[in-house]
Amino acid sequence: MSAIAAALGVSAATVSNALSGKGRVSPELVQRVRAKAAEVGYVPSLAARALRTGRTGVLGLVLPDISNPLFPQIAQAIENAAANVGYGVLIADSRGDIATQTEAINRLIERGIDGMLIVPRRGTRISDVGCPVAVLDTPSTPGNTVSADHWDGGMQVGRYLASLGHRKVLIIGRSPTSNVQSDRIGGVKCGLGSEVECDTLWSEKVEEIYGPNCMLGLAERAAQGFTAFAALSDLLALRALTELQHAGISVPDMVSVSGFDDSIWSSVVSPSLTTVRQDMATVADLAIAALMRVIEADADADDANAAKVTSDPDRVPMQLLVRQSTGAPKTAVPGAGAFHPHAHHPNNSTAGEVKQ
Amino acid sequence: MSAIAAALGVSAATVSNALSGKGRVSPELVQRVRAKAAEVGYVPSLAARALRTGRTGVLGLVLPDISNPLFPQIAQAIENAAANVGYGVLIADSRGDIATQTEAINRLIERGIDGMLIVPRRGTRISDVGCPVAVLDTPSTPGNTVSADHWDGGMQVGRYLASLGHRKVLIIGRSPTSNVQSDRIGGVKCGLGSEVECDTLWSEKVEEIYGPNCMLGLAERAAQGFTAFAALSDLLALRALTELQHAGISVPDMVSVSGFDDSIWSSVVSPSLTTVRQDMATVADLAIAALMRVIEADADADDANAAKVTSDPDRVPMQLLVRQSTGAPKTAVPGAGAFHPHAHHPNNSTAGEVKQ
DNA sequence: CATCTCTGCTTAAACGTTTAAGCAGAATAG
DNA sequence: CTATTCTGCTTAAACGTTTAAGCAGAGATG
Incomplete structure (x- = not known):
């Protein structure tokens, strides 16, 4: 210069x-x-500028568990949104446990980040840290800043399955302690309506007995008359799909399976998974925008009032992707099949038809 | 202070x-x-220190495509290894294309990082950037710094399948332009030996004709007498597994399927996938250590000689995880089954038996 | 006793920006 | 013609470290 x-x-x-x-x-x-x-x-020199202005142009991204298959989507969306407003993203992995999460947050703060995006470990509440924070969880979580509308996504699944004619549905979740999963369940049940019989299976409970990655006993459930398995994540949906197939139960001919999140594999398995996609790009944009507002405000009037982003939590709509793993039950009432547009063609290469 | x-x-x-x-x-x-x-x-104040010393304590992590399912493992390992030596990790997503990769690299440099870790997009070579770089690809890539020994991993798979008695094996890859996949193929073929008939299927080629995420025609291949499908990634293995199951071909009773990378889903599907795991933690540690050496050296004698990490490329051994998706072919020669220790129990909850 | 070395600290400069304050000249107003 | 305002720039301080250079006193050495 x-x-x-x-x-x-x-x-x-x-x-x-x-x-x-x-x-x-x-x-x-x-x-x-x-x-x-x-x-x-x-x-x-960003360093000199940071020294002078006290702003580093870097945001921290705290993730509950980097091995979460959804993480790539989140990270990509956040990184992209941040780059668009001239910010860099420093990652911090909290590897599951709370202590590490706190430690990771502190490390970020010491590095002098301007703000933080936290995808909290299920069940944890984010205490006040010394910098602007945006929480990405689910609308029903207190302190949540922005997230997909998981409840609405669940409702779309429920309505869709009900409209196909399913009358006995098994919801498959991992753990009742997850706010996201609770919201999704609420939505699914609401969407199914009161006429549909519906039970919930927690994989964590089953694993407590039979060990990690055990089978979930879905073949038995199918025998009991469940015709649809609504998993609360694509990982669970995949688990369900393969377990059923492995037991010789054909999907979607005999039973239907649906998931959540549109994970990388959901479109490549056979049959491809019906799922609900989060609009991560929008969530990320809103989160970054909210952070920016707080950071700007902090810069103007730097009394330590606004440490938390508090714009009323934005909920971003989810999108049902109807693929090949769902269909009308064998005993379906004729005429209820408005949602079953795709013949199950062996080489059907459709990446996913979009409802609405 | x-x-x-x-x-x-x-x-x-x-x-x-x-x-x-x-x-x-x-x-x-x-x-x-x-x-x-x-x-x-x-x-x-890291900013002040950075200004004075010219070192920011931040490394950049450039990823070819964040949606790569292996990414969480990489990012977690790198972040962890970097944190152990007091460094932060700034992520940069190159979203597939080369232009974005270059742009991402430049953004990182402008932020004043001390070094960079690059997982290059397949086929690209990393030109000289103005800071220490460690390339994580595969040993056969020129300029590679450290990586898993993909060739050796392939060999383990090949030997294992051969020892089970398979004599007609289909290797399933995505694209011949990937150095990693080439190395894996070389290893598999070598491990299978010359007695085993073996063909290679590129999913990209098939998709050019039938569209993205189409079926790969594996049922037909099974009918042709292929008894084992060695996929070069878990995503392809999953695709193979579900496609075969969907066609009513039982795995591993009728044919075997194996993958690579121990992705998140490989242990939860039914049957759980035999795969080869990379020791990401070690790879990350070595990569960071190599970077540190160059950064230190640069600090001492700051003539711009050593921009690239050039310690002879470390190759980290891979580990074959034998699970439930592989077994002896139906026509197996009796006595060849030394590698088939697990009865296929429906509720076999083993996360994976480790060979060797 | 004079000189030298070592110890434990201080002084001061430097890193590369930003930004408040100031200042000379030109334009405008009375 | 003087007083004011505006314009376009300069000066200087500040951000919080690190580090080379310096310096006084204590102990060792000749």
């Missing part, structure tokens, strides 16, 4: 003003400064 | 020396400074 100043015979302050457009600089000089800066390949 | 200095009646420089252990400070004073620092909750 001083090189530019020297080359043009002006002061460094003027160059700074010219580039930032802050002070009073003649338009003509601004041009020359810009040109010179481009010529010498000037890149401002 | 100046507060500590004032409170103890010494200069700020002395406090700095005391905390860093650099200059000459009496042990007794060091104690008092440490105590005071803890008392007032002193956290050093």
Whole structure:
């Protein structure tokens, strides 16, 4: 920067003003400064700027468990949204347990981040940290900033299954302690309506008895008359799908399976999984925007009032993707099949038909 | 920091020396400074330090495609290894295309990172960037720094399948342009030996004709006498598994399926997938260690000689995880079943038996 | 006793920005 | 013609560290 100043015979302050457009600089000089800066390949020192302004231009992303298959989507969306407003993203993995989560948060703060995005471990509440925070969980979580409308997503699944004619549905969740899963369940039940018999299976409970990754006993459930298995995540849906197939139960001919999240594998398995997609890009954009508002506000009036993003929690609609793993039950009432548009063609390469 | 200095009646420089252990400070004073620092909750300004020393304590992680299901493992391992040596990790997603990759790299550099870890998009070579770089690809890639020994992993799969008695094996890859996949194929073929008939199927080629996520025609292959399907990734293995099951072909009773990478779902599907795991933690540790060496060296003699990490590329062994998706072919020669220890029990909850 | 070395600290400069304050000249107003 | 305002720039301080250089006193050495 001083090189530019020297080359043009002006002061460094003027160059700074010219580039930032802050002070009073003649338009003509601004041009020359810009040109010179481009010529010498000037890149401002973020460190110096951070030192002076107290803002680093970096956000922290705290994830409950990086091995979460949804993580790539989240990280990509957040990174993208942050980059669009000129911010970098520092990742922190809390590897499941709460202590590590706290430690990770502290590490981020020591690094001098301007704000934080937290996808909280299920069940944890984020205590006040010393910087703007956006929480990405589910609308019903207190302190949540923005998230997909999991309840609504569940409702779409419920309504869809009911409309296909299913009258006995098994909801498969992992753990009742997850707010996200609770919301999804509420939605599914609501969407199914009161006419549909419906039971919930928690994989964690089953695993307590039979060990991790055990079978869930779905073949038996099918024998009991359940015709649809609404899993609360694609991982569970995949587990259900393969378990049923492995037991010789054909999907969707004999029973239907649906998932959540549109994970990477949901479209490549056979039959491809009907699922509900979160619009991560929008969630990320809203989260970043909310953070930016707080950061700006903090910069203006830096009394330590607004540590938490509190705009009324945005809920982003989810999108039902109807694929091949769902269909009318064998005993379906004729005429109820408005939602069953796809013949199950062996080489049906459709990535997913979108409802609505 | 100046507060500590004032409170103890010494200069700020002395406090700095005391905390860093650099200059000459009496042990007794060091104690008092440490105590005071803890008392007032002193956290050093990374920005100021970065400005002064030119080192930010941040590494960049460039990923080819964040939606890669292996990404969580990589990111977690890298973040962990970096945190252990006091570094933060800034992520950059190159969303597949090369232009974005270059742009992402530049963004990182402008942020003033000390070094970079790149998992290159298949086929791309990393040109000289202006900072230390570690490339994580596969040993046969020129410029590779450290990676799992994919060739060896392939060999383990090949040998294992051959030992089970398979004599006609289909290798399923995505694209011949991937160095990782090439190495894996080489290993598999080598491990199978010359007695085994073996063909390779590229999913990308099939998809060019039938569209994305189409079926791969594996039932037909099974009819042709292929008894084992060695996929080069767990995603392909999953695709194979479900496609076969969906066609009514039982795994592993009729044919075997194996994958690579021990992805999140490989242990929960039925039957659980035999796969080969990369020791990401070790890869990450080695990569970080290599980066540290270059960064240190750069700091000492800062002539711009060593921009690339060039320790002879480390190759980390892979580990075959034998699960339920592989077994002896129906026509297996009796006595060849040394590798088939597990009865296929419906509720077999084994997460994976480890060979060797 | 004079000189040298070592110890434990201080002083001061530097890193590269931003930004408040100031100042000379030109334009405008009375 | 003087007083005011505006314009376009400069000066200087500040952000919080690190680190080279310096310096006074204590102990060792000749």
